[in-house]
Amino acid sequence: MKAFLTGLLLAALAVTTSQSRAEAADRPLLVFAAASLAEVMDEAGKGFVAKGGEAPQVSLAGSGTLARQIIAGAPATLFISAHPKWVDEVEKAGLTREIRPYAANRVVLVVAKDSGATPPADDGDAALSATIDAVIGADGRLAIGDPASVPAGQYARDALTSLGIWSKIEPRTAPVENVRVALSLVARGEAPAGIVYASDAAAEPDVKVLAVLPERLHQPVRYPAALLGGADEEAAPSAVAFLDYLTGPEGADILRRHGLEPIAK
Numbered sequence: 001m002k003a004f005l006t007g008l009l010l011a012a013l014a015v016t017t018s019q020s021r022a023e024a025a026d027r028p029l030l031v032f033a034a035a036s037l038a039e040v041m042d043e044a045g046k047g048f049v050a051k052g053g054e055a056p057q058v059s060l061a062g063s064g065t066l067a068r069q070i071i072a073g074a075p076a077t078l079f080i081s082a083h084p085k086w087v088d089e090v091e092k093a094g095l096t097r098e099i100r101p102y103a104a105n106r107v108v109l110v111v112a113k114d115s116g117a118t119p120p121a122d123d124g125d126a127a128l129s130a131t132i133d134a135v136i137g138a139d140g141r142l143a144i145g146d147p148a149s150v151p152a153g154q155y156a157r158d159a160l161t162s163l164g165i166w167s168k169i170e171p172r173t174a175p176v177e178n179v180r181v182a183l184s185l186v187a188r189g190e191a192p193a194g195i196v197y198a199s200d201a202a203a204e205p206d207v208k209v210l211a212v213l214p215e216r217l218h219q220p221v222r223y224p225a226a227l228l229g230g231a232d233e234e235a236a237p238s239a240v241a242f243l244d245y246l247t248g249p250e251g252a253d254i255l256r257r258h259g260l261e262p263i264a265k
Helices: 002-026 035-050 063-071 084-092 125-136 151-163 166-172 179-187 198-203 237-246 249-257
Strands: 030-034 057-061 078-080 096-105 107-112 142-145 173-176 193-197 207-212 221-228
Touching (some): 035 096, 035 179, 035 198, 035 249, 057 063, 063 078, 063 084, 078 084, 084 096, 084 221, 107 125, 107 151, 107 198, 125 151, 125 193, 125 207, 142 151, 142 179, 151 179, 151 193, 173 179, 179 193, 179 198, 193 198, 221 237
Parallel strands (some): 030 057, 030 078, 142 173, 142 193
Antiparallel strands (some): 078 221, 107 193
């Protein structure tokens, strides 16, 4: 009898595993990615398709917004965040099957291309603080991602806090829903300056970098990638294949072309 019950249990497990794999294979390649990865995802998606892969459907937004949508039930199969915090939140909800390091970025102070603003006089914190204060001016606003949900805004807040000027600058910020909106405010002249990623600045010809914020002022900018699936789901094969492409040699070259650095596995 014991052997018979064991056999039934193994058979049931095999059926469940088979169903899980079949369901995973049927899930479309839906990628939730940080807004700062727009150009990377576009080029990578085309490259992946050229190699016979499934065309990814990409949703771009602030990482916190995407994480909340995933936790609420959005059917994403791959999540790439601009901050480990939001992948950690999704992992705590039991929705990750595998997490891999993906890319690194830098945080920069940008102004409009035709701005007459001058860079900091030296590499010291005092010079950087003075430049930020001066470029905003008495009536201007510093465009940043909303620190509550946008990693670029979190890095900006942390850097300004380390400089000792966050309490002074916070009332003069324009927090927005993602880093690309902050970038566009500066490019259109609606804000005199912004704090965005180096890759954002590289993608927008109407802005220029006035200063790179030293990593000693904030947590290093890292993008983890998470394969997603529910408690009894395997990662979708198309998502695994796309992440393999993103973290492989061709994906690394794409990152570099857009101002990011790949992180070795």
